[in-house]
Amino acid sequence: MASFTYARILCALLVPTAFACTPAPASDAGRSDKTLQPATTAPNVPYRMSTDLRRNIAESPSWTAPQKPFLIYGNTWFVGPRGLGVFLIASPAGHILIDGGVPGDAVLIEANLRQLGVRLHDIKWILNTHAHSDHAGDLARLAADTGAQVIANAADAALLERGGTDDPQYGNRFAFPPVRVDRTVADGDVLRLGDLTITAHATPGHTKGNTTWTWTSCEGTRCLAIVDVGSLSAPGFHLVGNSRYPDIVRDFEHSFAVVAGLPCDIPIAPHPEMVDFWERVAKRKQHGADAMIDPTGCRAYATDARQNFEAELAAQQTPR
Numbered sequence: 001m002a003s004f005t006y007a008r009i010l011c012a013l014l015v016p017t018a019f020a021c022t023p024a025p026a027s028d029a030g031r032s033d034k035t036l037q038p039a040t041t042a043p044n045v046p047y048r049m050s051t052d053l054r055r056n057i058a059e060s061p062s063w064t065a066p067q068k069p070f071l072i073y074g075n076t077w078f079v080g081p082r083g084l085g086v087f088l089i090a091s092p093a094g095h096i097l098i099d100g101g102v103p104g105d106a107v108l109i110e111a112n113l114r115q116l117g118v119r120l121h122d123i124k125w126i127l128n129t130h131a132h133s134d135h136a137g138d139l140a141r142l143a144a145d146t147g148a149q150v151i152a153n154a155a156d157a158a159l160l161e162r163g164g165t166d167d168p169q170y171g172n173r174f175a176f177p178p179v180r181v182d183r184t185v186a187d188g189d190v191l192r193l194g195d196l197t198i199t200a201h202a203t204p205g206h207t208k209g210n211t212t213w214t215w216t217s218c219e220g221t222r223c224l225a226i227v228d229v230g231s232l233s234a235p236g237f238h239l240v241g242n243s244r245y246p247d248i249v250r251d252f253e254h255s256f257a258v259v260a261g262l263p264c265d266i267p268i269a270p271h272p273e274m275v276d277f278w279e280r281v282a283k284r285k286q287h288g289a290d291a292m293i294d295p296t297g298c299r300a301y302a303t304d305a306r307q308n309f310e311a312e313l314a315a316q317q318t319p320r
């Protein structure tokens with residue numbers, strides 16, 4: 001069965017509305033790819049992947065594993081590789097893409113978009129959750145290929161534009177192709193694209209500009225709160241006396257509270273396992289689309305992350 005047909009059938013089964021099943025809008029029909037402006041975000045220096053990033057990707061095969069795109073709910077689609085949350089929010093006025101995988105994932109993401117019938121130049125905005133190589137790794141390529149505006153939290157913009165170098169935790173170990181940020185957001189900013197409304201919640205700590213994005217997706221009159229939960233982990237992070245990020249503990253504590261308190265019907269995440277995403281997807285065979293709903297998911301993730309963080313903090317505060 002052709003994959004496009006698969007997507008249509010899946011869509012027809014889950015969402016019997018032309019709106020949600022037809023991601024490609026007609027707003028700029030007839031615009032040919034030739035009219036796209038030359039990419040201003042394309043890296044102007046050759047990119048060479050570091051040994052550390054190469055190893056990291058090799059040790060995480062799901063980050064580059066193909067995954068058929070599918071509808072999560074309403075107008076929200078999963079379009080990433082199996083192991084990284086890359087999401088499409090579709091609308092007749094143009095689409096929003098969130099995150100861009102590791103360097104090289106653009107090929108897979110763009111193939112998924114085409115499989116859904118999405119024209120690349122109908123992606124108007126590309127948002128980022130945070131400026132690390134597994135979520136911002138191929139944003140430059142995606143921006144170049146779509147002509148979309150890249151939007152990120154102001155506190156991560158510089159890190160994105162220098163391709164993740166001089167990271168407060170990782171230094172230059174996981175550099176990715178630099179990407180120009182066209183527009184920045186701050187905590188609480190609400191972005192509107194046609195009928196789409198998406199809110200940026202600053203959840204700093206994992207990076208200074210780490211962002212949780214929230215929006216509402218509807219099927220008929222049933223509208224649910226979707227939350228793309230920003231990462232709240234601190235793997236090997238320098239938490240005590242970090243001169244590069246003196247407020248890191250305060251920021252993490254703030255972010256745990258923010259995520260725990262969000263209205264949250266369907267939690268999704270940059271790393272799907274953060275919110276047991278695939279377990280819920282598997283249950284859809286039995287329970288239908290409602291299996292994706294987990295109103296406790298955001299709070300559970302924040303509680304878990306806080307416990308891990310506090311254990312790590314206590315260990316770092318203990319004199320050796």
Ligand SMILES: [Zn+2]
Nearest residue numbers: 130132206231
């Ligand atoms: Zn990260």
